[in-house]
Amino acid sequence: xxxxxxxxxxxxxxxxxxxxxxxxxxxxxxxxxxxxxxxxxxxxxxxxxxxxxxxxxxxxxxxxxxxxxxxxxxxxxxxxxxxxxxxxxxxxxxxxxxxxxxxxxxxxxxxxxxxxxxxxxxxxxxxxxxxxxxxxxxxxxxxxxxxxxxxxxxxxxxxxxxxxxxxxxxxxxxxxxxxxxxxxxxxxxxxxxxxxxxxxxxxxxxxxxxxxxxxxxxxxxxxxxxxxxxxxxxxxxxxxxxxxxxxxxxxxxxxxxxxxxxxxxxxxxxxxxxxxxxxxxxxxxxxxxxxxxxxxxxxxxxxxxxxxxxxxxxxxxxxxxxxxxxxxxxxxxxxxxxxxxxxxx
Numbered sequence: 650x651x652x653x654x655x656x657x658x659x660x661x662x663x664x665x666x667x668x669x670x671x672x673x674x675x676x677x678x679x680x681x682x683x684x685x686x687x688x689x690x691x692x693x694x695x696x697x698x699x700x701x702x703x704x705x706x707x708x709x710x711x712x713x714x715x716x717x718x719x720x721x722x723x724x725x726x727x728x729x730x731x732x733x734x735x736x737x738x739x740x741x742x743x744x745x746x747x748x749x750x751x752x753x754x755x756x757x758x759x760x761x762x763x764x765x766x767x768x769x770x771x772x773x774x775x776x777x778x779x780x781x782x783x784x785x786x787x788x789x790x791x792x793x794x795x796x797x798x799x800x801x802x803x804x805x806x807x808x809x810x811x812x813x814x815x816x817x818x819x820x821x822x823x824x825x826x827x828x829x830x831x832x833x834x835x836x837x838x839x840x841x842x843x844x845x846x847x848x849x850x851x852x853x854x855x856x857x858x859x860x861x862x863x864x865x866x867x868x869x870x871x872x873x874x875x876x877x878x879x880x881x882x883x884x885x886x887x888x889x890x891x892x893x894x895x896x897x898x899x900x901x902x903x904x905x906x907x908x909x910x911x912x913x914x915x916x917x918x919x920x921x922x923x924x925x926x927x928x929x930x931x932x933x934x935x936x937x938x939x940x941x942x943x944x945x946x947x948x949x950x951x952x953x954x955x956x957x958x959x960x961x962x963x964x965x966x967x968x969x970x971x972x973x974x975x976x977x978x979x980x981x982x983x984x985x986x987x988x989x990x991x992x993x994x
Contacts, residue, residue, distance in 0.1 A: 743769075743885040746853060749844040759950065762843050763834055766855075769890040770833040777827050777894060784821050789814035807899045824898050826910060831952035832922035833890065835943045836932075838950075852882035856893040902931035905971065912968040922947050924961060927972040937974050 747765060752758040784803070787796050792814055800817050803809075809820045840857040841849040848854040852867050859878045860866050866879035883889040897903045906928025913920045926943045933939035948955045960966040961973070 743887040746844060746849060746886050748850075750850075758843060759838075762838060763950070763952075765844075765886075766834050766837050766890075767830060769887050770828075770830045772887060773833070773890045773894045774827040774830070776891065777825060777898075781822060781825055784818055784825070787814070787818060789818055806895075808901065823911060824907060826898065826907075826914075827920075828894050828897055829920060829922040829925060829953065831947050832925055832943070833893070834952055835922065835926075835946040835950070836893070836929075837890075838946060839942060848880045852880060853886045853889050854880055854883055855886060855889045856896075858889070858892060858896065903928055905930070909968060909971045912971055916967050918960075918968070922953055923955070923959070924968070924972050927961075927974060937976050940974060 744765070747761060749758055749762060752761060783799075787800065792800070797814070800814055800821075803821055804811070804817050807821060807824050809817055809824070811817050811820055837844075837855040840846075841855045844850075844855070848857065848867055854866070858881045860881040861878055863877075864879075866881040868879050872878070881892075883892065897906060906925050909924055909928055910920050913924060923944055926940050926947075929940055929943065930936050935942075947953060961969055963969055
């Protein structure tokens with residue numbers, strides 16, 4: 650993208666950031682007293698001013714005390730506003746879902762599908778990195794009202810019950826992290842039948858995500874009698890990818906996936922889709938067989954480097970126990986003794 654195209658696409662965002670910066674600079678212009686002498690106070694002192702210290706500020710020769718108290722949090726407030734503005738404006742134009750069913754050649758269809766999904770996956774992960782950066786900038790000891798409200802909303806969204814800001818930040822940073830591109834691509838291909846399913850073409854739903862209010866999505870043709878769930882409709886495919894990433898980062902069913910990711914990060918290892926797939930046991934009723942399918946798609950389509958001698962099979966690796974798949978015991982019928990278990994596959 651050239652510079653001209655960039656400014657055209659993000660003109661609204663750039664203008665908003667400039668306005669906020671100008672407002673910040675004007676608000677933080679040094680204040681002059683009646684004698685036109687500049688009153689200056691170190692930033693650190695301003696940031697630690699409390700209501701009680703302001704009431705005694707006259708003893709130190711400070712003027713315009715309420716204004717300085719407002720300025721003491723202006724830096725954090727402006728930073729938060731800019732962060733929110735960037736997040737709300739960070740919605741690049743999403744290309745409609747291509748008509749994959751019209752692509753006859755299988756190789757071409759796969760290549761087209763992956764190229765399209767790569768952009769969505771990268772954009773979704775960029776949003777996650779931006780959100781992590783915002784959370785990381787929050788000082789739990791000096792919360793502004795906006796930051797406090799932000800933490801409350803995020804904690805609710807990511808199902809965090811902690812009430813202390815420091816603990817909320819720690820848990821949010823544990824949960825909110827990127828999902829490997831290869832896992833996004835493999836699951837999208839599996840769940841949407843390479844972008845050709847009814848839920849993908851009519852609802853922009855690439856991951857089979859459900860919703861539970863009447864009219865929130867599309868009713869599956871094979872839905873059991875008495876069930877009320879629907880397959881969620883999204884405004885565009887990017888919204889589907891964003892919701893998928895948030896689902897893996899927040900839902901209790903995928904806490905194992907998040908533990909695997911945290912273990913790999915702690916040990917300075919690459920966070921691979923192959924490893925994280927072990928945490929998808931609850932994504933499908935097929936359980937381990939579903940994970941096998943996802944891993945097979947990753948390997949055969951070369952979505953990420955595939956280690957033949959994988960550390961996941963090595964008991965010496967600190968994270969190996971987290972990725973072991975417990976396979977169900979197969980049963981066979983013995984004509985004499987009845988049904989007997991076979992060895993694990």
